[in-house]
Amino acid sequence: MKKIIRIGIMLLLALGLLYGVQQLLMPKYKSEILEGSMIAEYYQEDLKEHDVLFISDCEVYENFSPITLWEDYGITSYIRGSAQQLIWQSYYLLEDTLKYETPEIFVFNVLGMQYAEPQSESYNRMSLDGMRWSMTKLHAVEASMMPDEELISYLFPLLRYHSRWNELTAEDWKYIFVKDTKTFNGYLMQAGVKPVTYVPEGRVLADYQFGDICYEYLDKMVALCKEKGIIPVLVKAPSIYPYWYDEWDAQMVDYAQKNDILYINFLDVAEEIGIDYTTDTYDTGLHLNVYGAEKLSAYFGQILQETYQLTDHRQDPVYQKIWQDKTDAYYTEKARLIAIEEAEKEAGQ
Amino acid sequence: MLFTSYLFIGFVLLTLLLYYSFPKRFQWMILLFASMVFYAYSGIGNLIYILTTVLTTYLAATQIGRLQNRTEVYISEHRQELSREERKTYKAAMKKKQRLLMVSCLVFNLGILAVIKYSNFTIDNINKIADMFHKGTISFLDIALPMGISFYTFQTMSYLIDVYRAKHPPEKNIFRLALFTSFFPQIIQGPISRYEDLSQTLYGSHDRNGREIMFGLQRVLWGFFKKLVIADRMVIAVNTIINNTDDYSGIYVFLLMILYSIELYADFTGGIDITIGIAQMFGIKMKENFERPYFSKSITEFWRRWHITMGTWFKDYIFYPISVSQPMLKLSKNARKWFGDALGKRMPVYLATIVTWFATGIWHGASWNFIVWGLLNCLVIMISQEFTPLYERFHRHFPYGNTTWYRAFQILRTFLLMSAIRVLDCYRNVGLTFKMAGTIFTDWNLKGLLQGGWNTLGLTIADIILLCAAVLLVFMVSMLQRSGSVRVKIEQKGPYAVFAVFLLLFVGILIFGAYGTGYDSNQFIYNQF
Structure with missing residues (x-):
């Protein structure tokens, strides 16, 4: 018995040490590459009840502001976005999220249709490391791995990040067990302004047809939504590039019609939304800044409200306190970023 | 299947599980099956080479054994009738037959090795001579080197010669001979085992012995430490110097000498530690291949x-x-x-x-x-x-x-x-090697190394400190080994000491090992032989 207890203590110590070391060595994404921490942030939500769920790449987490949707329409929403999120990752993130809640609307940004193969290990990591362990994550990892990646390094991320031992910073120690959020319900705020100077022409592609696997996962997302009674909505955010080809758009229009799904290409209505590409983007048109995101969200919120008659929760005490705190934090951060921008501008002059 | 791959670790664990789960009489068969799977993983076609060697060696050794028996029987049955001279003549005639069998088999198996390993080298030399006389060239052969061919060929050669020398009788069961030839932990880089040594434990029934398994595991970990923490980190600097001869001459070549020696030691002894440690976990005792050579x-x-x-x-x-x-x-x-x-x-x-x-x-x-x-x-x-x-x-x-x-x-x-x-x-050829070695005397350039040159070899200051610490640890362990087994010494300190050393080594390898993304998977240097 004594021996068993001793072995038990030793095992616990070993596991504790390994866990601690793993937590220390994993990147924290708190001051740089904030995108890396976004997928995990969702699990910290106190109230996982949202009317609208956005899942896709940077064109959702940079361009839609859940706070604006709340303030203007009382719509509660969350964005589970990650950089260069692949469509099968979006599918598995949807499956993962539906374990916690069942939103009324699911919004998918169709730029995710462009990649039919895994693209990069580092983007995979940012999309997958933050997911909680489940069979869903396992499937997501299996679908996403690059040829030289190993499944076991997703199971035990220490095997992937061990080489960070010589680049640890104070941030790694600070956030070893403590978590905090850097986004506003998945929205990554940017307040800089870098106007569009020219609109690039898309380079000619050999084949404009989206990959079969992309359609397969889009079908799966639509089917899953229908099964759960969720309304899928397809959007194309008004980012100037990556270039959105007419041929691609035609395929999405066709798909939406066939499946009776709402599809909105916001590039076509950018003027109507009021987006000014000289002031509303922080990176010459790839993504909107907070001003552009607020305009787009206000416009999209109205469509959602009018089309689907979503409940206005602004007077609902269950949501009021939580969302007021989020809103306060949002404006504090916005003011901070604007102040930084202005200080930089002054320093530049 | 790289020794340092997750797949190999899983493979060993699964084999261990099967080995100790089945009745003991099946243990060697499980090892044979695992060895065949391991070998086939390097290319299913490669099995033909090793199985051919096993078959020919088996047939030759069995026949030699029969001739030896026949000689003994004949001599004992006709001792009275034959004169001493006649007995001697008979023995010599039989020995000649045995020698013929042995030599034929050796030539055949060495022939396979020679054709596969040395054809292109020979063709290359012929082409160079032909080029001097402006003659046509011969095309190179497209043959991949089967895994461990140099090791298993030598191992079967020693087995056959020892049967011929009547050091031990031939193995009757071809599958057991196949296991001796292909035993997976040793097939890649040795040790080159002798049948009379390895067969004592290879085919035996082994109880699950916690101490042996723990000792084996510790040795495996120590091997991984040397390979992953030292060799695979050192190789970055070594390759930088080797691949950039224009930039790294003089003192860098001297540095290369030292670094490569340490890398090779850590790599090769690390691999052997893994091999012997795995064998020990199966209850199999293998010959030591190193005895603190740098002393x-x-x-x-x-x-x-x-x-x-x-x-x-x-x-x-x-x-x-x-x-x-x-x-x-x-x-x-x-x-x-x-x-x-x-x-x-x-x-x-x-x-x-x-x-x-x-x-x-x-x-x-x-x-x-x-x-x-x-x-x-x-x-x-x-x-x-x-x-x-x-x-x-x-x-x-x-x-x-x-x-x-x-x-x-x-x-x-x-x-x-x-x-x-x-x-x-x-270096890639003898001329270049001597040229680069010559720069040690003509282009020393210590200043260049000290004024930041050391920083261009692909290792950070943290890497260099880590390497120094790890090499020092290996040195200290070697010093300790002079007075007996370090594992026994740790064991004598009690279970908590064993646990602490085990855990530190394990975590140390996990953190400081040069593996995974950002590092190339480095095959063991001796695998190429």
Whole structure:
């Protein structure tokens, strides 16, 4: 018995040490590459009840502001976005999220249709490391791995990040067990302004047809939504590039019609939304800044409200306190970023 | 399947699980199955080569065994009728048949090795000569080297020769011989086991012994530490120097000598530790292949302590047979007449030494680099042999031979000498090697190294500190080993000490190992041989 207890203590110590070391060595994404921490942030939500769920790449987490949707329409929403999120990752993130809640609307940004193969290990990591362990994550990892990646390094991320031992910073120690959020319900705020100077022409592609696997996962997302009674909505955010080809758009229009799904290409209505590409983007048109995101969200919120008659929760005490705190934090951060921008501008002059 | 891959670790764990779950009589069969799977993973077609070697060796050894039995039976049954001379004649005739069988089998299997490993080297040399005479060239053969061919060919050769020499009877079961030939932990880089040693535990029934498994595991971890923390980190700097000859000459070549020696030691001994440790977990005892070689005081001693199983193989199956062969004895007799007793006696030994080192060199690889490397080793050994009287006279006049400082000098001298010869492993040809080695004397450039040059070798300051600490740890463990097994010493400190060492080593490898993304998967250096 004594021996068993001793072995038990030793095992616990070993596991504790390994866990601690793993937590220390994993990147924290708190001051740089904030995108890396976004997928995990969702699990910290106190109230996982949202009317609208956005899942896709940077064109959702940079361009839609859940706070604006709340303030203007009382719509509660969350964005589970990650950089260069692949469509099968979006599918598995949807499956993962539906374990916690069942939103009324699911919004998918169709730029995710462009990649039919895994693209990069580092983007995979940012999309997958933050997911909680489940069979869903396992499937997501299996679908996403690059040829030289190993499944076991997703199971035990220490095997992937061990080489960070010589680049640890104070941030790694600070956030070893403590978590905090850097986004506003998945929205990554940017307040800089870098106007569009020219609109690039898309380079000619050999084949404009989206990959079969992309359609397969889009079908799966639509089917899953229908099964759960969720309304899928397809959007194309008004980012100037990556270039959105007419041929691609035609395929999405066709798909939406066939499946009776709402599809909105916001590039076509950018003027109507009021987006000014000289002031509303922080990176010459790839993504909107907070001003552009607020305009787009206000416009999209109205469509959602009018089309689907979503409940206005602004007077609902269950949501009021939580969302007021989020809103306060949002404006504090916005003011901070604007102040930084202005200080930089002054320093530049 | 790389030893350092997750797949291999999983493979070993699964094999262990099966090994101790099934009834003991199936244990060797499980090992054979695992070895075949392991081998087939390198290419299913490669199985043909190893199975051919197993089959031919089995047939030849069995037949030799039958002839030996028949001789014994015949002699004992006809002892009364036959004269001593007749018995001798009969024995010689039977021995001749056995020799014919043995030689045929050796030639066949060595032929496979030669064709696969040395064809392109031969063609390359023929083409170079043809080019000098503006003749046409021969196309290279497209043959992949089957995994471990040099090791298993040598292992089966020693088995067959030992059967011929009646050191042990032939193995009756071909599957058991197949296991001896293909035992998966040793197939890649040795040790080159002898049948009489390995067979004692390879086919036995083994109880699950926690202590043996833990000892084996500790040794495996120590091997991984040397391979992943030291060798695979050191290789970054080594390759930077080797691949950029225009930028790294002079002192960098000297640095390369040192770094490559450490890398090779960590890589090769690490691999052998993993091999012997895995075998120990299965309850199988393998011969040691190293005995702290960098503590050697002479090159002869070094070769007694480095890659021991290869050294003894060449000694037993090449050096001695040549030394005592009829032509050599004849040569010795004649040489004594012409050059006097002392030199005449040494000449056959030297000739056998040259042949042995030539064979050692070419066994390591089909290139002139390895041949020159082998012959340089031979040259140093012969020179030191010739100078022995001089050394003895020197020590009589200056009796410092037993002081610690002199011993340290001898160790350092041997290390530097071996390191210098090993540079031939690094550069792509002999000419370039000597050219780069020459820059040590013509283009030293210490200033360049100190003024930031060290920082361009691909290692950060943290890496360098880590390497120094890890090498120091290996050195300290080697010092401790001189007075007995380090694992036993740790065990004597109690279970918490065992646990702490185990855990620290494990976590140390996990954190500081040069594996995974950002590091190339480095095959063990000796795998190529």
